[in-house]
Amino acid sequence: MTDSQTEAALPGEVVTHARVRLVELPHQAGTMALITLDNDRDHTRPSTFGPAGLASLDAAVDQIVATPGIVAVGVTGKPFIFAVGADLSGIQHVRTREQALEIAQLGHNVFRRFGELDIPTFAFVNGAAIGGGFELPLHCTYRTVSSGAAALSLPEVFLGLIPGWGGAWLLPNLIGPADAMQVILTNAMSMNRQLKPAEGRKLGIFDAMFEPADFLEQSLEWASKVLTGEITITRKDPERGLWDTVIGFARSTLDARTHGAFTSPYAALDLIAAAKTATRDEGFAAEDEALADLVMGDELRASLYAFDLVQKRAKSPAGAPDRSLARTVTKVGVVGAGLMASQLALLFAKRLQVPVVMTDLDQDRIDKGLDFVRSELEQQVAKGRLSPDKANRLRALITGSTSKAGFADASFVIEAVFENMAVKQQVFAELEAVVADTCVIASNTSSLSLA
Structure with a gap:
């Protein structure tokens, strides 16, 4: 990726530095080059991988390769954090599929080096490891995890993506397709459920688990015993005879749950299916192509927008008007019934406890939108986050129609249609003919100027 492309992809990147120090291992096991990932912020700003951070990690590996006498490579993170994956804050600036493809390839090119060095590599997962931060250890020869690691996951499908830096090929080839789908699909689609360290150890993702207090010391001790042969790690090749059967069952389950409404789960499933026979190069190339497609799609941007709206903007709204000017909202209209x-x-x-009406072009789209709402509420009931009674009340508040006439008494209407100016102008014209003069009409656009 060129300098200009890097700047366009992730302006203002908080760079995660990969700092190398040489560590003499116990039991005369030799010298390890230990990389620490650190963005020089505290734990409230986790380390992420943007282009500059990946370049730093790549340079660290170059430094290690050029250093004689190294018997192993280790990688760990700053206190409480290993790494939380790709820096998604600049996704809105990725304008072309070519840029998205280059970012995908850059991550692969750097991470795969940990699985292709001439010496063993160790990931010491001392804290949160999410997304690309979970994939980097998968490239390593051995992995330890802290029992206090609070967040371990591959949440990409939850966001409208796929594990695109090796995870969709490496994980099923490590633990088999069924368990890999639990991590990549089921957990991600269950409101981004996190793995507990003990679960990851039981699945075979991690080779050892140690307490947080002396995690790094214990990990180095363990690594030295692996290098001297005192500890042997044996891994069985996943059973491939039932691979296709497992994939077929998962596809049927996915169809029943989503009715084909979302792209990313199917893309992830296709990659896991292909991992049965694909080579490493083929698997990584397929991830690159899938990731490039999804980065340019609406699912990701819808998820990031919703996350930003709920998690960031709601906590510190900028330019909020005086509260005395507020009007009571009695009904909300949403134009569209897709994911966003x-x-x-x-x-x-949830927030306003008022009726909400979604409209779309046909009943099938309306039904898919209502199915998504029902599925989300059912999951929250199953997790104990909502009572069945509260979920039923929320479900009753959300209805759908193919006509905008239901917006006549709405206080607030927001469009969530295709990012095309002509389409949005047509929607606004149709709304103005229906809604009251006091209704606020809003847009969810992230790229078009509507001024």
């Missing part, structure tokens, strides 16, 4: 629209409808129902 459905997320917004559920958000408004």
Whole structure:
């Protein structure tokens, strides 16, 4: 990636530095080059991988390769944090599929080096490891995890992506397709459920688990015993005879749950299916192509927008008007019934406790949007986050229609349609003919100027 492309992809990147120090291992096991990932912020700003951070990690590996006498490479993170994956804050600046493809390839090119060096590599997962921060250890020869690691996951499908820096090929080839789908699909689609360290150890993702207090010391001790042969790690090749059967069952389950409404789960499933026979190069190349497609799609941007709206903007709204000017909202309209629209409808129902009406071009789209709302509420009931009674009340508040006439008495209407100016102008014209003069009409656009 060129300098200009890097700047366009992630302006203002908080760079995660890969700092190398040489450590003499116990039991005369030799010298390890230990990389620490650190963005020089505290734990409230986790380390991420943007282009500059990946370049730093790549340079660290170059430094190690050029240093004689190294018997192993280790990688760990700053206190409480290993790494939390790609820096998604600059996704809105990725304008072309070519840029997205280059970012995908850059991550692969750097991470795969940990699985292709002439000496063993060790990931010491001392804290949160999410997304690319979970994938980097998968490239390593051996992995330890802290029992206090608070967040371990591959949440990409939850966001509208796929594990795109090796995870969709490496994980099923490490623990088999069924368990890999639990991590990549089931957990991600269950409101981004996190793995507990003991679960990861039981699945075979991690080779050893140690207490947080002396995690690094214990990990180095363990690594030295692996290098001297005192400890032997044996891994069985996943059973491939039932691979296709497992994939077929998962596809049927996915169809029943999503009705094909979302792209990313199917893309992830296809990659896991292909991992049965694909070479490392083929698997990584397929991830690159899938990631490039999804980065340019609406699912990711809808998820990031909703996350930003709920998690960031709501906590510190900028330019909020005086509260005395506020009007009571008695009904909300949402134009569209896709992923973003459905997320917004559920958000408004939860926060405002008022009726919400979604509209779309045909009943099939409406049904898919309502199915998403129902599925999300059912999951929250199953996790104990909502009572069945509260979920039923919220579900009753959200309805759908193919007509905008239901917006006549709405206090607030927001469009969540295709990012095309002509389409949005047509929607606004149709809304102005229906809604009251006091209704606020809003847009969810992230790239078009509507001024």
